[in-house]
């Protein structure tokens with residue numbers, strides 16, 4: 001590594017600064033290294049790498065995208081033990097990638113990114129961090145993802161609660177749930193994974209459901225040793241299996257934009273509810289009344305069976321008040337509890353609000369995003385040269401693996417970073433007209449799509465009801481558009497011109 005650092009001033013100079021060590025940040029670091037660009041630093045706020053797969057350790061935490069697709073294309077782990085890997089295995093996989101591709105030495109741990117300012121004369125970003133250290137680089141890549149700031153609901157009186165309170169992404173493993181009375185708030189992707197696990201332990205579980213999710217059975221099973229050996233010995237077989245799986249997942253998109261197919265999928269899910277849920281009242285409570293796909297479609301084979309348990313009750317009357325030892329619902333009923341667990345998700349469309357990112361001419365990102373966050377291809381924002389977002393606005397998915405999107409973006413960003421790192425270009429800044437026409441195009445595709453018109457409210461939409469998170473189409477279309485940056489989309493400045 002050739003970065004210069006002055007320890008007493010705690011100022012580090014490098015070519016590329018990457019923020020985050022989840023799939024995005026780590027993947028970017030690996031691909032830079034493979035491209036022969038060694039002068040980069042990765043900032044990680046925690047003491048270890050792994051992003052969301054390091055933070056989320058709640059019981060039952062696992063991926064709901066098959067592992068064959070939820071992994072880097074260049075590192076297709078033949079040893080996945082299950083169809084849908086669990087948190088520990090994915091976290092180990094990321095550790096393995098960091099070791100194998102020798103990017104660990106580039107990571108600065110315990111460094112929390114708080115903001116960045118662009119210096120147009122120098123063509124550099126200066127990154128500020130919580131402990132005062134400063135990082136200066138020619139380019140800045142955000143790999144912070146969308147799901148890392150836990151969202152806590154404002155429940156009246158919660159500050160008076162004397163029991164234990166924690167969020168699914170900050171699970172308190174020291175608190176023994178055995179024999180306790182527990183309130184779980186939320187029934188999203190995280191809650192439906194931990195509820196079956198804790199239901200067996202706790203004395204009583206009150207599950208506060210605001211909106212029932214659409215759930216399909218999860219076809220999870222161990223991958224036999226013989227198949228793992230085959231993948232190891234004949235990698236081509238694994239690559240073929242991954243390719244086939246890609247198209248199967250891609251086909252799920254048909255059910256999202258074709259209402260007739262969506263209705264068939266809803267019918268199948270309702271049939272699953274009828275089979276899995278015995279009590280007619282409970283069945284009615286867990287049956288969604290909005291179009292499938294409007295919120296993320298969840299996979300679980302043990303959630304409904306857990307709800308059938310005598311120590312679990314699904315509460316739909318909402319939380320009216322929290323008292324020191326109980327939760328009172330909208331119908332006035334008081335539920336004594338020892339702990340409250342939030343499965344209430346994350347800050348998504350406002351995830352960058354707390355950061356101070358200042359681009360050209362002192363323009364703040366918050367101002368640029370005053371009417372909602374948007375970027376060209378989800379990666380670049382006009383007025384913020386040499387800044388790249390991985391999994392930025394409108395590049396999230398409901399039907400396929402986000403790792404595929406991340407890899408497409410890394411390729412694209414790399415095609416921009418090469419000329420910057422090689423000293424050919426000092427600055428590249430996406431043209432406002434290009435960004436605007438891209439966003440008009442995708443918002444036109446999103447306006448009548450199921451996420452907005454499906455009759456639900458989800459974190460895909462911002463406070464104005466505009467979808468700022470989902471890529472409205474097949475992922476191969478995104479891949480086609482991001483194979484290489486077209487520099488005509490950008491205002492570029494050559495390095496020697498100043």
Ligand code: NAP
Nearest residue numbers: 062063064153186187188189190191210211296343344345
């Ligand atoms: P989520 O999907 O946003 O679910 C949050 C839940 O909390 C919803 O049921 C929501 O109800 C409820 N809620 C939020 N605020 C509430 C309030 N004030 N009062 C009552 N209920 C409230 O969050 P998540 O389950 O943590 O999952 C977030 C995302 O993480 C997922 O969509 C997915 O992308 C990702 N994830 C992925 C996996 C995976 O396997 N790949 C696993 C876990 C999570 P409403 O529906 O009514 O808003």
